[in-house]
Amino acid sequence: xxxxxxxxxxxxxxxxxxxxxxxxxxxxxxxxxxxxxxxxxxxxxxxxxxxxxxxxxxxxxxxxxxxxxxxxxxxxxxxxxxxxxxxxxxxxxxxxxxxxxxxxxxxxxxxxxxxxxxxxxxxxxxxxxxxxxxxxxxxxxxxxxxxxxxxxxxxxxxxxxxxxxxxxxxxxxxxxxxxxxxxxxxxxxxxxxxxxxxxxxxxxxxxxxxxxxxxxxxxxxxxxxxxxxxxxxxxxxxxxxxxxxxxxxxxxxxxxxxxxxxxxxxxxxxxxxxxxxxxxxxxxxxxxxxxxxxxxxxxxxxxxxxxxxxxxxxxxxxxxxxxxxxxxxxxxxxxxxxxxxxxxxxxxxxxxxxxxxxxxxxxxxxxxxxxxxxxxxxxxxxxxxxxxxxxxxxxxxxxxxxxxxxxxxxxxxxxxxxxxxxxxxxxxxxxxxxxxxxxxxxxxxxxxxxxxxxxxxxxxxxxxxxxxxxxxxxxxxxxxxxxxxxxxxxxxxxxxxxxxxxxxxxxxxxxxxxxxxxxxxxxxxxxxxxxxxxxxxxxxxxxxxxxxxxxxxxxxxxxxxxxxxxxxxxxxxxxxxxxxxxxxxxxxxxxxxxxxxxxxxxxxxxxxxxxxxxxxxxxxxxxxxxxxxxxxxxxxxxxxxxxxxxxxxxxxxxxxxxxxxxxxxxxxxxxxxxxxxxxxxxxxxxxxxxxxxxxxxxxxxxxxxxxxxxxxxxxxxxxxxxxxxxxxxxxxxxxxxxxxxxxxxxxxxxxxxxxxxxxxxxxxxxxxxxxxxxxxxxxxxxxxxxxxxxxxxxxxxxxxxxxxxxxxxxxxxxxxxxxxxxxxxxxxxxxxxxxxxxxxxxxxxxxxxxxxxxxxxxxxxxxxxxxxxxxxxxxxxxxxxxxxxxxxxxxxxxxxxxxxxxxxxxxx
Ligand code: ATP
Ligand code: MG
Numbered sequence: 001x002x003x004x005x006x007x008x009x010x011x012x013x014x015x016x017x018x019x020x021x022x023x024x025x026x027x028x029x030x031x032x033x034x035x036x037x038x039x040x041x042x043x044x045x046x047x048x049x050x051x052x053x054x055x056x057x058x059x060x061x062x063x064x065x066x067x068x069x070x071x072x073x074x075x076x077x078x079x080x081x082x083x084x085x086x087x088x089x090x091x092x093x094x095x096x097x098x099x100x101x102x103x104x105x106x107x108x109x110x111x112x113x114x115x116x117x118x119x120x121x122x123x124x125x126x127x128x129x130x131x132x133x134x135x136x137x138x139x140x141x142x143x144x145x146x147x148x149x150x151x152x153x154x155x156x157x158x159x160x161x162x163x164x165x166x167x168x169x170x171x172x173x174x175x176x177x178x179x180x181x182x183x184x185x186x187x188x189x190x191x192x193x194x195x196x197x198x199x200x201x202x203x204x205x206x207x208x209x210x211x212x213x214x215x216x217x218x219x220x221x222x223x224x225x226x227x228x229x230x231x232x233x234x235x236x237x238x239x240x241x242x243x244x245x246x247x248x249x250x251x252x253x254x255x256x257x258x259x260x261x262x263x264x265x266x267x268x269x270x271x272x273x274x275x276x277x278x279x280x281x282x283x284x285x286x287x288x289x290x291x292x293x294x295x296x297x298x299x300x301x302x303x304x305x306x307x308x309x310x311x312x313x314x315x316x317x318x319x320x321x322x323x324x325x326x327x328x329x330x331x332x333x334x335x336x337x338x339x340x341x342x343x344x345x346x347x348x349x350x351x352x353x354x355x356x357x358x359x360x361x362x363x364x365x366x367x368x369x370x371x372x373x374x375x376x377x378x379x380x381x382x383x384x385x386x387x388x389x390x391x392x393x394x395x396x397x398x399x400x401x402x403x404x405x406x407x408x409x410x411x412x413x414x415x416x417x418x419x420x421x422x423x424x425x426x427x428x429x430x431x432x433x434x435x436x437x438x439x440x441x442x443x444x445x446x447x448x449x450x451x452x453x454x455x456x457x458x459x460x461x462x463x464x465x466x467x468x469x470x471x472x473x474x475x476x477x478x479x480x481x482x483x484x485x486x487x488x489x490x491x492x493x494x495x496x497x498x499x500x501x502x503x504x505x506x507x508x509x510x511x512x513x514x515x516x517x518x519x520x521x522x523x524x525x526x527x528x529x530x531x532x533x534x535x536x537x538x539x540x541x542x543x544x545x546x547x548x549x550x551x552x553x554x555x556x557x558x559x560x561x562x563x564x565x566x567x568x569x570x571x572x573x574x575x576x577x578x579x580x581x582x583x584x585x586x587x588x589x590x591x592x593x594x595x596x597x598x599x600x601x602x603x604x605x606x607x608x609x610x611x612x613x614x615x616x617x618x619x620x621x622x623x624x625x626x627x628x629x630x631x632x633x634x635x636x637x638x639x640x641x642x643x644x645x646x647x648x649x650x651x652x653x654x655x656x657x658x659x660x661x662x663x664x665x666x667x668x669x670x671x672x673x674x675x676x677x678x679x680x681x682x683x684x685x686x687x688x689x690x691x692x693x694x695x696x697x698x699x700x701x702x703x704x705x706x707x708x709x710x711x712x713x714x715x716x717x718x719x720x721x722x723x724x725x726x727x728x729x730x731x732x733x734x735x736x737x738x739x740x741x742x743x744x745x746x747x748x749x750x751x752x753x754x755x756x757x758x759x760x761x762x763x764x765x766x767x768x769x770x771x772x773x774x775x776x777x778x779x780x781x782x783x784x785x786x787x788x789x790x791x792x793x794x795x796x797x798x799x800x801x802x803x804x805x806x807x808x809x810x811x812x813x814x815x816x817x818x819x820x821x822x823x824x825x826x827x828x829x830x831x832x833x834x835x836x837x838x839x840x841x842x843x844x845x846x847x848x849x850x851x852x853x854x855x856x857x858x859x860x861x862x863x864x865x866x867x868x869x870x871x872x873x874x875x876x877x878x879x880x881x882x883x884x885x886x887x888x889x890x891x892x893x894x895x896x897x898x899x900x901x902x903x904x905x906x907x908x
Contacts, residue, residue: 002118004248004262008064008354011093011242014113015062018105020095023058025065025355027306028089029315037315038068038303041171042094043218043239049098050176050220052234056098057651064244064354065092066302071318073172077419081292081329083193084249084256084282085212088322089299091244099235103181104147106217106238110183111152114215118251124186126204126211127154130168130179131161136230138168141179144219148181166205169218169239176233178221184211185250193282214250215242256280258291261350266294269346274333289332296326297340300369301347305361309602309715310372321417323372327380328420336381338373341366361598364616364717371716376415383414387424394430404436411437412444463495468510468548475515476526476695477645480570484511486560490550500561508550509537509560514568516551518544522604523581523694525552528570534558573608574695579703579725580611582643582696583633585675586706587613587723588659589688590632594625601659602718606694610709610724617719626708633706636675640701645673645692646680658689675700705729771838783810787818787833791825795898797905800851801826804898806890807835812842812881819846819879830856830905832897834869836887841869843882843893852877856904861897868893 002010012022026045030036036044042065048054069076070088079086097106114120127148132140140161148159161167170177184204192210194200202210220237222230245257252260258267259280267278267290278290303319310320326340344366352359390406402425410416418437425432468488475482488497490508501507509530516539519525525542530551535558539551551568560566584604591599595617605612621629650670654660658672671693674686683689697703703725709732710722724732740751749757790805803822807815815833822831823846831846843865845858857877866873871884 001253002248002251004244004260005353007118007248007251008091008093008244010117011113011244011247012062012064014117015060015095015109018060018095018109020060020062021058023061023063025063028066028068028302029306029308036172037071037318038308039065040067040069040072040074041065041239042067042092042241043096043171043176043220046096046098046239047171047175050233050237050239051223059098059100060096061098062095063093065094065241066306066355067092068299068303070299070322073170077322078423080295081288082282083209084258085209085243085246087245087257087295087298089295089302092241093244093247094239094241096240097238099237102236102238103144103217103219104151106219106240107144107147107181108151110215110217110240110242111154114183118247120185120250122153125154126158126160126184126186128160128162128167128182128184128204130181131163133164133168136164138164138179138230141167141181141219144179144181160204162205169216170224174224174226176220176222176237176239177224177230178219178237178239180216180218182213182217183215184213186211187255191255212246214246216240256282258294263291263294265346265350266297266343267291269343270294270333273339273342274330274335276333285332289329292329293326293333293340293343296322296329297343298347298351300326300340301344301351301358301362301365302355304365304368305355305358309368309718317417320372321419323369324376324380324415324417325420325423327373327376328384328424331380331384336377338370338377340373341370344369361600361616363619364598367717379414383410383416386410386414387416387421391425391428391430394425395428399431400429401431401433404433404438404440407432407434407437408440411441463490463545467495468546469512470547471511471549472513473516473518473549475513476517479515480528480574482513482515482568484513484566484568486510486562486564486566487512488562489560496562498562500559502555502559504554504556506552506554508552509539510548510550511566511568514549514551516542516549516568516570517574517577517695518542518549520544521692521694522584523577523606524608526570526574526577528568528574530560530566530568532558532560532564532566535560576608576726576728577606578695578697580608581606581692581694582673582675582700583637583703583706583723583725584611584613585673585688585690585692585696586633586636586700586703587611587629587721588615588690589675590629591615591617591621591721593632594628595621609728610722613721613723614714614718615721616717620713620719621711626711630706630708637700637703637706640699641676642678642699643673643675643696644677644680644683644686645671645696646683647671653691656684656689658691660691707732783807783814783818784821787822788825790833791822794826794829795902797902799828800848800905801829802898802901802905803829803831803833804894805833806894807833809837810835811837812844815842815844816879816881819844822846823848830861830901832861832865832894832901834890834894836890839885839887841871841884841887841890841893843869843873843884843890843897845875845880845882845897847878849878851905854905856901861900864900865893865896868896 026039028039030039030044049056068089076086077088080088115122129144130141132138145159148154149156167180169180187210192202192208194208202208204211218239220239221233223233225231245262248260248262249257254260270290270293271278276286279287281287299322308315308319310316310323330339344362348358348362387410390402394400394402407418407421410421411418422432486509488495488510489501516526528539530537530539537555538553540553543550584606588601600616602616603614647669653670653672656672670691672683673690673692673696674683675688677683677686706723706725707729708721708723712720714720743754744751747757786807790803794801794803815835819831819833823829828848828850830851834843845861847856847858858880859875859877862873862875862880862882866882866884869884869889870886871882873880873882875881
């Protein structure tokens with residue numbers, strides 16, 4: 001029996017034998033396609049080739065692509081767990097021809113692999129072709145229909161024609177598309193899940209689970225444009241996709257994808273963790289939970305590895321939804337604590353050979369998942385209760401619908417994504433009022449928008465990017481001053497290309513060329529001035545819209561007009577920005593040296609004031625590690641190594657191994673910044689190479705110094721470092737040195753001894769605080785309890801109790817209270833209490849009035865015994881106190897007091 005691993009490599013080897021080049025899967029988070037949240041098919045990474053925007057590197061390629069179908073046109077989330085063959089994450093085995101072979105070979109090879117190499121009985125296979133569509137003037141794919149019977153032994157009655165829904169493939173609402181030909185397998189009448197549906201007859205594409213699609217051969221011939229036209233492409237392409245999980249189930253003779261070696265390790269581990277058994281039944285609540293969890297964990301591992309992080313919008317929210325669903329299904333298996341993260345190593349273990357990246361980032365992924373699980377777990381159980389109440393209400397309602405208000409409360413207060421509420425509702429045959437839910441969401445959004453500060457230059461947003469002229473801005477890399485011509489500006493009325501402008505409202509000036517850097521890649525936009533002989537415009541920020549650089553700011557003098565020649569001068573801040581930017585690259589390199597390759601940039605800020613670097617980092621770096629990082633950066637700065645940058649095609653940059661930022665959109669032409677090499681040709685020898693469009697110093701020496709001033713966690717598995725360079729660092733150090741001087745004077749110790757002195761002060765402070773606390777209520781009750789015991793064991797002479805004893809360390813106030821209490825309780829008493837605290841002895845004496853009448857006075861007694869403890873004292877007849885320096889003698893003093901009292905009382 002073939003393992004999934006063997007099937008995957010068998011597929012690739014088969015196509016290698018047909019002259020295909022293996023290309024790795026693209027990341028599941030598309031790097032440069034904003035039209036797509038997640039990769040949903042193998043062809044995504046070749047989209048530009050199909051559109052004729054980029055030349056193919058090889059005419060024939062093959063791979064196994066990581067796909068996620070949870071959003072947009074392809075969304076299989078609802079199917080997961082309920083059937084045996086739809087997953088959110090799956091691997092799509094694919095082969096492509098870029099204007100090389102076409103339908104005949106694609107059909108022949110697919111058949112050969114399935115029936116000859118993998119040995120699937122031909123009589124289990126059926127194929128489909130496109131029947132054409134009149135509305136779109138698309139003809140029937142006769143060519144494919146004829147080829148099937150020509151190049152394979154399949155009989156004509158097994159070649160069926162279907163419409164657009166099944167046999168016209170599109171990646172999304174726009175983009176490359178074309179007719180397709182699908183291969184389906186008949187799993188046998190037993191597998192039908194609609195046996196009990198009246199009138200159901202199994203056939204290809206009937207929707208039951210007897211016939212499932214294995215492989216889709218797409219013949220890309222058109223581009224679906226934004227204005228909904230199908231425009232024929234210049235060349236013809238083959239794009240095929242077969243689900244590895246489905247093929248594995250067939251070849252491993254399993255009834256369900258979940259029973260294959262691609263899922264069973266996860267299911268087994270889940271069983272171990274939860275103590276529940278998996279029985280592979282459809283329709284079973286417990287089994288369904290197993291399947292959903294196994295599916296969702298795979299998706300989470302791959303998506304988080306490729307840079308998605310759970311959040312409240314876009315990709316991040318999709319990931320959060322998947323995680324929360326999985327968490328909820330965990331409750332079905334009685335899991336109330338985070339557990340999904342424990343399944344991460346299982347996934348990375350058996351899929352890490354094919355996708356090394358998941359192994360490399362396993363720790364990060366676990367950290368992220370655990371922390372999300374924990375935070376959702378805090379509200380989940382409570383949310384489920386609220387849901388149950390809402391469901392009860394809904395059951396009683398006429399239309400059996402959970403109200404939009406309830407769904408919104410579950411979302412807003414308990415973090416339940418709408419689809420989770422819908423899923424839970426469906427489990428009880430209830431609906432959810434999603435219209436009202438969305439209404440409430442919109443109201444909330446409006447409130448939030450109203451509360452947020454209005455962008456002062458929001459006029460910019462009204463301008464359509466297409467109308468703005470392109471600015472030549474390469475000068476930013478080599479100068480901070482240039483002559484240029486004003487070609488237009490944006491003011492509150494829109495984009496202007498005629499006349500002149502004056503006044504002090506904010507505008508955005510566009511030049512034919514500029515040396516200003518427009519905000520991008522974490523580096524702030526430049527400030528500076530645009531000036532002529534008689535006029536001046538202060539640039540407060542520079543941003544990019546489309547290909548146009550907008551200098552935003554105010555005219556402070558005179559007026560400007562279209563066609564006018566001006567001088568653009570970037571502020572001196574630019575130097576500080578350059579230093580911080582190069583230092584950021586050094587920092588990333590040094591962190592990877594010290595903490596390993598799992599450190600990857602998540603975001604950054606590069607301004608004139610400081611630099612901020614956010615990166616994945618499974619554990620908090622230790623102080624020692626941070627010191628090492630600083631040291632490495634400083635060593636490079638001291639070595640004054642050169643910095644070199646060059647523009648090149650993206651593929652070349654990737655081959656150079658330049659580090660790119662996850663999720664960053666890069667064009668076909670990119671800049672690579674390398675540190676440690678003098679010439680562009682030797683960029684491969686640079687020790688740090690990054691995709692970067694920012695501005696940098698020429699030599700490291702000019703950075704002038706580097707110091708990390710803060711390191712903190714900003715979210716699960718993501719750490720933030722703030723660091724300083726150049727003159728800002730000098731100012732910082734000077735201030736720090738002033739503070740040290742001041743402290744040193746204040747504490748009267750040299751600066752080297754400051755730490756020790758402060759440590760000592762802290763210790764003393766702690767001790768004092770403790771002492772104060774022991775004077776508080778707990779200490780008080782202790783003292784009282786001890787005193788009461790003394791009363792119980794006291795001697796009596798006549799009616800008078802002689803209460804004498806030493807208390808554990810306490811305060812004078814407590815002891816005084818104890819004396820009073822004892823006097824009251826005993827009615828007639830002579831009380832002598834002593835205690836030691838911090839090397840000092842204290843004695844308190846109290847006498848009831850009847851004794852005073854007999855001449856026994858506390859004040860006299862104290863005077864008699866105080867010298868024993870090397871001290872003195874005094875007081876009133878009722879109450880007196882002594883303090884001394886010899887606590888060891890407290891007992892002697894007490895004994896003496898007892899003697900004196902007894903003597904007095906017996907002689908009177
Ligand atoms: P289906 O009709 O079964 O949902 P599809 O038409 O959406 O499949 P394609 O977009 O043609 O599938 O994808 C190509 C191949 O990828 C399919 O033939 C199938 O083997 C596999 N595949 C598609 N969707 C999934 C999924 N959600 N889970 C697992 N494999 C899938
Ligand atoms: Mg589908």
